[in-house]
Amino acid sequence: MSSTSQKHKEFVAEPMGEKPVNALAGIGEVLGRRLEEKGFDKAYVVLGQFLVLKKDEELFRDWLKDSCGANVKQQGDCYGCLREWCDSFL
Amino acid sequence: MAALRNKSDQEIKDLLDEYGIKHGPVVDTTRPLYEKKLKETMAKAKVTVTKPSPDRTFYREDQEEVTYVTYQTPVRSEGPSGDGKPYMRSRPEYSERDRVDDKPYSRPEYSERDRVDDKPYSRSRPEYSERDRLDDKLYSRSRPEYSSGRPYIDEPHVYNTPSSSSYSKPTPVVKSGGGVVKKENTTSSGRLIPLWVQFLVFLILAGFLYFIFTNMESAESSPFNRIQ
Numbered sequence: 001m002s003s004t005s006q007k008h009k010e011f012v013a014e015p016m017g018e019k020p021v022n023a024l025a026g027i028g029e030v031l032g033r034r035l036e037e038k039g040f041d042k043a044y045v046v047l048g049q050f051l052v053l054k055k056d057e058e059l060f061r062d063w064l065k066d067s068c069g070a071n072v073k074q075q076g077d078c079y080g081c082l083r084e085w086c087d088s089f090l
Numbered sequence: 091m092a093a094l095r096n097k098s099d100q101e102i103k104d105l106l107d108e109y110g111i112k113h114g115p116v117v118d119t120t121r122p123l124y125e126k127k128l129k130e131t132m133a134k135a136k137v138t139v140t141k142p143s144p145d146r147t148f149y150r151e152d153q154e155e156v157t158y159v160t161y162q163t164p165v166r167s168e169g170p171s172g173d174g175k176p177y178m179r180s181r182p183e184y185s186e187r188d189r190v191d192d193k194p195y196s197r198p199e200y201s202e203r204d205r206v207d208d209k210p211y212s213r214s215r216p217e218y219s220e221r222d223r224l225d226d227k228l229y230s231r232s233r234p235e236y237s238s239g240r241p242y243i244d245e246p247h248v249y250n251t252p253s254s255s256s257y258s259k260p261t262p263v264v265k266s267g268g269g270v271v272k273k274e275n276t277t278s279s280g281r282l283i284p285l286w287v288q289f290l291v292f293l294i295l296a297g298f299l300y301f302i303f304t305n306m307e308s309a310e311s312s313p314f315n316r317i318q
Contacts, residue, residue, distance in 0.1 A: 054114040063123045 008077065011043075012084045019043045026070065026077030034068035050082045057083075094125045102128070109135075 008025035016023070021043050022032030040046050053059040060082075061075040070078065094102070099116040102124055106113045109131045113124055 049119055052114050052117055052120055054112075056112060056114070059113065059123070062127070063120070066123060066126065 004080070005077065008081045008084075011081050012088060015089055016043045016047065016085065021046055024078050025081035026074040026079075027068075028074075031068045031070055031074065038067055040067070046078075047082060047085075050079075050086075055083065055086065094128060 005025055007023070011019070011023055011025060019042070020032070021027055021035050021040055022029060023043050024046060027035065027046075035041075035046065040049065049063065050060055053063060057079055060079050061072075064070045064075050064078060097105070099121070102116050102121065103113070105128050106116075106124055109128065111124075111127055111131065113127075114120060116124055
């Protein structure tokens with residue numbers, strides 16, 4: 001299993017509450033700003049999108065690429081982060 | 091299907107199911123993604139469908155052109171009776187091509203054509219290639235009619251005997267055109283040496299090697315025997 005970043009560990013450790021979108025693993029400043037412009041200003045909104053896409057990896061990756069231009073690694077980090085969070089808390 | 095935007099959510103969902111695309115509910119945030127996926131899938135489906143047909147017609151044209159060109163020489167050699175009269179007869183395709191000379195000509199009306207043909211006939215030789223292209227479809231349609239042995243009223247004597255004997259079968263002409271191509275013109279097939287020559291050379295070489303092999307001395311006897 002690939003090692004997870006510090007950001008990932010922190011995110012999945014607790015309920016996300018009102019954390020901003022750039023608290024998600026893989027989402028930095030630039031991507032975070034782009035997502036906020038589209039209306040995804042909180043992590044839970046992205047979670048909502050993740051759930052509406054039925055937690056499907058390919059769909060979520062495609063959506064992330066289209067909405068903020070995330071590359072493959074960023075897509076994977078974000079997906080993994082959300083999935084693990086869901087496994088623990090959903 | 092350019093109106094993906096105008097379709098209702100339900101219709102988008104139905105399309106997704108139709109193409110077997112895995113999806114969730116179609117909501118505001120997911121709709122653009124699904125529209126994009128549908129567009130890609132539909133474009134891919136369209137490509138596979140439309141591909142074969144253009145190729146088919148193209149091939150037919152190609153073949154006709156090819157056979158046309160290559161046929162000239164053999165026809166020429168055997169036609170003592172006229173300049174190019176045997177041309178017409180021998181190649182059903184040719185005659186159809188001739189017909190193109192007279193634009194107002196209707197395809198199936200061969201008889202009229204013959205008469206008018208004399209002049210354009212002689213000069214039309216080099217122009218065939220162009221005409222071929224014009225005529226492919228018309229050509230193929232009228233070819234079956236040709237096989238019935240349509241008589242050329244003007245010069246039946248010229249055509250029938252020499253040409254009919256050799257080119258009595260109009261339909262195989264097309265197929266044999268492929269063989270003729272190899273002999274006459276290499277432009278279409280792209281072979282410098284004809285195939286049959288290659289096979290022959292190969293067989294000769296193989297036979298030669300086999301002959302040598304069988305005539306070799308057996309290795310059972312020791313080569314180190316003393317000469318006594």
